[in-house]
Each structure stands twice: as C-alpha cells, then as structure tokens.
Amino acid sequence: MAALQKRAVMLASIRRFFAARHVLEVETPLLCRAGVTDPNLHPFKTVLRKPGAAAGDPLYLQTSPEFAMKRLLAAGSGSIYQICKAFRNEESGRHHNPEFTLLEWYRVGFDLDRLIDEIDALLREICRDDLILEASERLSYRELFREHVGADPLSGSFEELAECSGTRGLPEAEALCGEDRSFWLDLLFSHLVQPRLGRGRIAFVRDFPAFLPSLARKKSDDPRVVERVEIFLEGLELGNGFHELTDAVEQEERFDRDLAVRKANGQSLPAKDERMLAALKNGLPDCSGIALGLDRLLMIMMQAESIADVLTFPTARA
Structure with a gap:
C-alpha cells in the first residue's frame, strides 16, 4: 500500500507542476498502426480484425507516445505532457517491466539547456520529501x-x-x-x-554520438554529435531527452537506416509511421522533449531493490 500511496502523491505533484506552467495534459493511443523502427526496441504486436473478417490489420502497443504527441505538436497543440503506460517486449528484470509508466513532455520554443532546467526543477519537486539532492x-x-x-x-x-x-x-x-x-x-x-x-545528485549527460539511435537533431557546430540528454540518479537511467529533429527527410532516412539494421539482424520490420512523417512535413515547431520512467524514479524515492516492489501488479503477477 505504501507504493500505491507514494505513486498517487507523485502523480499529483507532476500535474500541479505542469498546470502551474500552463502545459496541456493530453492522451494519445496506446495501440497504433505503426511500430518503432529503433533496432534496440521490440514492440508488442497484435491484430485488429473486423467482425467476420478472416484477416486483420497489424497494430502495435506503443513503446512511447512520442510519434502521436509530435502529430499533436504539428497540429498546433502548444507545449504538452502525458502520463501513460508504455510497452517494450524482451525487457524484464530488476529495473525493467514489459509494461511501465512514462511521463513524456514537449516544450515548444525550448532548447536543450532550458529543458534540462525544467527537468531539474520537476525532479526536485517530486523528490523533495524523500531525497536530499546536491x-x-x-x-x-x-x-x-x-x-x-x-x-x-x-x-x-x-x-x-x-x-x-x-x-x-x-x-x-x-x-x-x-x-x-x-x-x-x-x-x-x-x-x-x-x-x-x-550519486546523491541528478546527472545530466549530453551530446551523444550521432550514430546512436535517437530522434535528436545534430549539433550545428559538430554534426558528429546530437542534442540529446540522458538523466541519471543513483546510477539508474531515468530518461532520455532531445532537441527534437524537425527535418522530415532526415527523419525518414533514419527510419530507413534503422530498418536496414533490423533486417540484417533478422528482426521484425514494422511499418514506418507515415502519419508522423506527414506531420513533420507539415511543420513541427522548434521544441525539446523528454520521456521519464516514473517506476524507476519511484524505486529510488522508496529505496526499493526491484521495480516489482513499486508496481501494483508486475507482469509476473498480472
């Protein structure tokens, strides 16, 4: 019961934080017609059958709400956030559950430095009663x-x-x-x-090599690296953020490179998200975004040994 109560307090704190900053809470589909192309991610796949149909259409449980949220951004939503479930196959262990809770948000007009400032403020607000952070x-x-x-x-x-x-x-x-x-x-x-x-503080690691999979834009002064940040606390990765790529042509080229790697590895070949690419072509505003794993954050706050300790029903008991 302690984890249930702590989770409820955490979620309320997040919503207060973004309400004070006039960031809109949104919902997007968990089941979508396109899967992720990243070779390091393994989506769950199912089939949608119409009544009486012998065959159906493939659907994917989303590994993150990123693509759908970018469609909203391109449609003029302004800055948005979402608290939702995400799903990743072949991920299970002390720090992983195939179904997990993500906080993802996008800030229109923010560069990466400004986003890092906001991440820092949010984490300190959430953790203030549980952790003393340098x-x-x-x-x-x-x-x-x-x-x-x-x-x-x-x-x-x-x-x-x-x-x-x-x-x-x-x-x-x-x-x-x-x-x-x-x-x-x-x-x-x-x-x-x-x-x-x-260790005892939030660590922001930035400027990752461009050949590692990401949806971040390349740095203008050094195209070998991208404007990406990862957040760590007590040796555990909590999130991954980008100054978002807005070039639809480059984005499709990255999708194609991912699919080539997946094919070479004998992995499944999900369809590219054409709707997201169309949104980029129509114009994604300059923005930065971040996805944070809330279950892992709760683990740290409660000094839990395993992610299963802070989940109501981990997959093994679902």
Missing part, C-alpha cells in the same frame, strides 16, 4: 567516456575499445561487439560509466 551535474558524454573507458567514443579504433574493455574487466566485449560501434558504446557506457553517475 546540485545537479551537467556532463559531456565524450568526456565521461574518455575518463572512465580510456578511449574516444567518436574516433577510437575497435582495437582501442577492445584493449580498454580487457583492462577494465570486460574481456568478453570484443566477441560480443565485433565491429558494431553502437554496441561497443552501449556496453562500455552501461558497465563502466553509468554506475558512477548521479
């Missing part, structure tokens, strides 16, 4: 990687990455990652960097 940190992905891994994530050779992984207790990394730079960076960052982040 001043937050704003850190460079590249500098963190160099410091804790010992190689440059943008230019380091595979031989250098393999050497660094071996000397830091990850000798199996070379066999696992081969010549997939994205895989190398994900593995080394998650094992060697992330556990050190956000």
Whole structure:
C-alpha cells in the first residue's frame, strides 16, 4: 500500500507542476498502426480484425507516445505532457517491466539547456520529501567516456575499445561487439560509466554520438554529435531527452537506416509511421522533449531493490 500511496502523491505533484506552467495534459493511443523502427526496441504486436473478417490489420502497443504527441505538436497543440503506460517486449528484470509508466513532455520554443532546467526543477519537486539532492551535474558524454573507458567514443579504433574493455574487466566485449560501434558504446557506457553517475545528485549527460539511435537533431557546430540528454540518479537511467529533429527527410532516412539494421539482424520490420512523417512535413515547431520512467524514479524515492516492489501488479503477477 505504501507504493500505491507514494505513486498517487507523485502523480499529483507532476500535474500541479505542469498546470502551474500552463502545459496541456493530453492522451494519445496506446495501440497504433505503426511500430518503432529503433533496432534496440521490440514492440508488442497484435491484430485488429473486423467482425467476420478472416484477416486483420497489424497494430502495435506503443513503446512511447512520442510519434502521436509530435502529430499533436504539428497540429498546433502548444507545449504538452502525458502520463501513460508504455510497452517494450524482451525487457524484464530488476529495473525493467514489459509494461511501465512514462511521463513524456514537449516544450515548444525550448532548447536543450532550458529543458534540462525544467527537468531539474520537476525532479526536485517530486523528490523533495524523500531525497536530499546536491546540485545537479551537467556532463559531456565524450568526456565521461574518455575518463572512465580510456578511449574516444567518436574516433577510437575497435582495437582501442577492445584493449580498454580487457583492462577494465570486460574481456568478453570484443566477441560480443565485433565491429558494431553502437554496441561497443552501449556496453562500455552501461558497465563502466553509468554506475558512477548521479550519486546523491541528478546527472545530466549530453551530446551523444550521432550514430546512436535517437530522434535528436545534430549539433550545428559538430554534426558528429546530437542534442540529446540522458538523466541519471543513483546510477539508474531515468530518461532520455532531445532537441527534437524537425527535418522530415532526415527523419525518414533514419527510419530507413534503422530498418536496414533490423533486417540484417533478422528482426521484425514494422511499418514506418507515415502519419508522423506527414506531420513533420507539415511543420513541427522548434521544441525539446523528454520521456521519464516514473517506476524507476519511484524505486529510488522508496529505496526499493526491484521495480516489482513499486508496481501494483508486475507482469509476473498480472
């Protein structure tokens, strides 16, 4: 019952926060006709059958409400937020449940620095009765990687990455990652960097390599990186935010690259979200957005050992 009560207080605090800032709460479909193309995400798929029909149309449970919310932004909604369920297959463990609660919001006219300021303010408001937080940190992905891994994530050779992984207790990394730079960076960052982040304070890690999957725009002064931020607290990733990509042509090219990777990996090939692409073509306003995992945040606030401890019915007991 304690987790139920704490969750209710958290949700009320979030709604007060955005009401005071005149950000509109919205709802979008959980079942959509297009799935996510990101090779690292595995959507749940079902079939919609009309009465008496032998065949049906595929539908996907959404891994996040992002695409539908961007359609609202393009239609002139202004700044919006949503608290909803999201679904990701093949994700289960101490920090993962296939069904989880997301807070996602978009601020029209915000650059990434201004969004980070708002994330910081929101998290401090939510956590003020449970955590004493020191001043937050704003850190460079590249500098963190160099410091804790010992190689440059943008230019380091595979031989250098393999050497660094071996000397830091990850000798199996070379066999696992081969010549997939994205895989190398994900593995080394998650094992060697992330556990050190956000100890007693909120850590904002920004400016990620452009070849890692994201919907962020490239930095104008260095196209090798994108305007992306990840939020960490007590070594746990809470969210992922972008200065949002508004170029429909580049967005479709990224979808196509994702699908090529999925095909090479033998993964399913969901349809591209043509409605979202059409919205970008019509004009997405300049904005920044963020998705935060509320179950993980509740874990930290309650000092829980597992995400199952803060869920009413984890999937194993659903």
